[in-house]
Amino acid sequence: MAFKRIADNTQDTSVATRLRRQRFQIFWDLLHSIPGTVKILDIGGTYQFWEMMTADFALEQPFHVTLLNPEPETIHHPNFSSLAGDGRAMPNFRNGQFEVVFSNSTIEHVGSFADQMRMANEIRRVGQRFFVQTPNRYFPIEPHFVFPFFQFLPIVVRVWLVQHFDLGWFSRIPDQSTARREVTSIRLLNRSDFVQLFPQAQIFEERFYGLVKSFIAYTPVNR
Incomplete structure (x- = not known):
């Protein structure tokens, strides 16, 4: 089916899987620049998603991932924990509590642009660094x-x-x-929107046949 060939990231040969591997090379480079144990907050992620990621990339230093979603996930792994919460308001987390805040295809689901700005502000507050991906509104195939x-x-x-x-x-x-x-x-973002949300970030454009499929805002490795 065309859907599995293009968008299903559980299929090893899909376009989504190929782009995911390219995307996370940038993320892994960011992680490997951090000394010591890396505390990661993943807003909107799942344990299954991280299983797929670590199958492709080996993380050499100690790490712990906190998953934040409207409902917690049951996980039996010492490197992972799951909490209920809202990425637009995270009062239980201190400023700079996490070495990295990660979020993949989540910010387009949180509501209005004002809601997206609240989430972006919280990401920058609780994370020393961040890595946020979102689909491009102007890519011709809507990703959901x-x-x-x-x-x-x-x-x-x-x-x-x-x-x-x-x-x-x-x-x-x-x-x-x-x-x-x-x-x-779902409120998809264009590049101008994304730059407003993360004005100090490096912006990477994922391309498919020359068209920008999605954007990644991330903290440069040297910061």
């Missing part, structure tokens, strides 16, 4: 529904499509209000 130019269609058309077809990561959602909630829960 895997449908051409889906993000630019009127909401009523997007809702109708979601109600009547399996699209990307979503099975068909017959209920109109539920379909509308899913459609409107």
Whole structure:
């Protein structure tokens, strides 16, 4: 299926998997520049995601990953813990508590641009460094529904499509209000938006056949 060839990062030969490996070479270089034990906060991540990452890349120094999601995940691994929380407000974490804050394809799900700014501010507050990835709004294939130019269609058309077809990561959602909630829960970012959220960051553009598929904002290794 075209979806598995392009967007399914559980498939070893998919485009998403190839780009993920390229992306995390940058992240691994950032981690290896940090001496001692590395405390990582992952906003919106899963243990399965890290299993895939560490299968491709070996982390040489001691590390601990704290996963932060609306609901905690049960994990039986000494290097991982899972907490319930909201990336837009993390009062339980001290300033600079984590060597690195990591977030992959999450910031587009937290609400309005004001909500995204709150999350970006919290990332910079609790992390000494950060690595944040998000899809490009102007890439022609919307990454969640895997449908051409889906993000630019009127909401009523997007809702109708979601109600009547399996699209990307979503099975068909017959209920109109539920379909509308899913459609409107994603706010994709363009480069200008992303730079506003992370004005001091290095911005890396992931490309697919010359088109910018996603952006990564990260702290340069020498900082």
